[in-house]
Amino acid sequence: MTSADRRPAPSGLVWFDQPAPPRRTEQLSRERIVAAAMDMADREASGEFTMRALAAGLGVRSPMALYRYVGSKDGLLDLMSDQVYGQFGVARGEGWRPALRALGRTGWDAVQRHPWFARLAFSRPPLGPNALDLYESALTELDPLGLDAATRMRCVDTVLGQVxxxxxxxxxxxxxxARVGLSTDEELGQAAAPYLERIAAAGRHPHFTRWVNDPERHAPGPQPFDQVLEWLLDGLESVISRGDRPPA
Structure with a gap:
């Protein structure tokens, strides 16, 4: 059986490809391909990249050389996603709330480093080794609460969903x-100013206009992720203390 025979279907998960990838060379390895793809995705505002551009960046002439290591582009995305899951963490032995707080905070830090991961999190199943370890750790910290398995998973997914x-x-x-070329809030504000002036002049949205004209409207700034996370944990604590089961 050749490596091509072992290659998973284009939409398949790389984790289903049991045979190991080819032996690493000086130029290529699964680890080097994944690292280069993540770097390329980090540098692109949209997080998108092509296998052809990745191959060129790695100094190989054809993307086919990469497929021997990752199976397909979907397989590469699975590997990239799992690398980011490995940057999440769960506090151990301190109780369920510190555990989920750490999950949320480390997850948000990871997503800010790799925003493209958020898209993959909604489109690729979390079945890699790092993702499975993360879920296992989080569910373990919830185990002493005596909740059923489905409720424990929903608690974890509530935090991850916010991330x-x-x-x-x-x-x-x-x-x-990146698309419109307005990189700062000031540039966005200047571009929107004529439109907002027309809204105010029309008089149909007085409450919105009052907010726009309030110089303190952004104080104390955008709602920080940590505050939203605490609100979520407050809600979960209420559910847990009542012994309710969150709705499906």
Missing amino acids: FGSGLALLEERTMR
């Missing part, structure tokens, strides 16, 4: 700013 959603918003904003 992924915030990361996706960050990615879309980065992509928009």
Whole structure:
């Protein structure tokens, strides 16, 4: 059986490809390909890249040389995603709330480093070794609460959902700013000013206009992720203390 025979379907998960990738060479290895792809995605506002550009960056003439190590582009995305899951962490032995707080904070830090990961989190199943270890650690810290398995998983997914959603918003904003060429809030404000003036003149949205004209409207700044995370944990604590089961 050749390496091509072992290659998973284009939409398959790299974790289903049991045979190990070819032996690393001076130029190529699975680890080097993943690291180069992550660096390329980090540098692009949209997080997008092509296998052809990646191959050129690694000094090989054809993307086919990369497929021998990662199976397909989907396989490479699985590997990249799992590398980011490895940057999440869970506090151990301090109780469920510090555990989930650490999960949220480390996840947000990781997503800010790699905004493209948020898109993958919604499109690629978390079945890699780092993702599985992360879930296992988080679920273990919830085990003493005596919750059923489904409720424990929903508690974990509530926090991760906030991380992924915030990361996706960050990615879309980065992509928009790069597309329209307005990189700062000041530039965005100047571009929107004529439109906001027309809204105010029309008089149909007085409360919105009052907010726009309030010089303190952004104080104390955008709602920090940590504050939203604490609100989520407060909600979960209420559910846990009542012994409720969150709705499916």
